Amino acid sequence: MIKILQIMPAENWWAVYDDDGEAFISKLVSWALVQVGNEETDRSVTGMDVDEEGRIEFCQEIENFKNYVFAKTYDEALRLVEEESE
DSSP: OOEEEEEEOOTTEEEEEEETTEEEEEEOOEEEEEEOSSSGGGEEEEEEEEOTTSOEEEGGGSTTEEEEEEOSSHHHHHHHHHHHTO
16 A cells, blocks of 8 residues: 655656656646555655546556656757657
């Protein structure tokens, strides 16, 4: 079970997904400090995103999640992702 310990703003952060070979980006809702087990060493920070039905999910649990990108606008984020894939 994943326990959320803290939620932090994720301003200017985007999640990158692979949509049949094409990059798809989505603005993060927040960062979450999570604990997966019972030990403090089982903690990590993960991005949270909204799915098509409005549910908030951990990015790493979404099958086609690739990585994160920092950008002020959607266009800048998309440009960075495209440059990365060249």
